[in-house]
Amino acid sequence: MTRHYRVIGVVAPLVVAVATSLLRDRVANTSAALVLVLVVLAVAVRGDRWAGLLAALTAAAAFDFVLTAPYYDFAIHGARDVETAVLLLVVGAAVSEVAQWGRRELARAVRQEGHVEGLVQAARMAADGVGTAEAAAVVAAMIADVLDLDDCRFAAEPSDPQRPRLGPDGAVTWRGRPVDVARHGLPTMDLVELEAPRAGGRFLLSSATAVRKPSAALLRIAVSLAAQVGPSTGDRGLAPVKDASKSP
Secondary structure: OHHHHHHHHHHHHHHHHHHHHOOOOOOOHHHHHHHHHHHHHHHHHHOOHHHHHHHHHHHHHHHHHHHOOOOOOOOOOOHHHHHHHHHHHHHHHHHHHHHHHHHHHHHHHHHHHHHHHHHHHHHHHHHHOOOHHHHHHHHHHHHHHHHOOOEEEEEOOOOOOOOOEEOOOOOEEEOOEEEOHHHHOOOOOOOEEEEEOOOOEEEEEEOOOOOOOOOHHHHHHHHHHHHHOOOOHHHHOOOOOOOHHHOO
């Protein structure tokens, strides 16, 4: 699909420029340049950065070749046409970058919405009294997704003081020293412990195959997810409440 839009980025501006040249006597070159910028924008929104840049380059070349005198020649004699061609290339490239930025921001917003939905789901499981084992398995999968981990599992075992820890504030420490996750990433040489205080255990986070650098916000989301896991009524072994209407 990416290659498809790159081809469109080369073909579409040329086709539009040729079509516009048929109205050369009625449409000013500056107006034609604006139309080509719209074509670049359309390609950049749908394709990737290279598709947008190819569209910008092709639009500038097509403007020079088809719409400026001498026609069907890459020479430009008019100073204003030279300025318009350069601006078309620069604006087209800028529009492409802005479109890619917008796509990244949209993708980040969608991911954040998914993380919020995960917190809501974990809170709902806690409120519904879902058993610890079942809730822990679901939350472990959520944490692995949020932090892009190799693996995450819940373990009802004592803490190992030699392991790195993800604390309640979202900070990672290793043997009492802070780890700069933004710079160095999560530790890859050992499992990272994330306490689940209400469940009597901890999540063990594994990122051994690659360096992961989750943001502080994502680390806090992982901590919040772990905090939702707790014993259900059945786990605590509480006796069910008797129905008073059936008492003898």
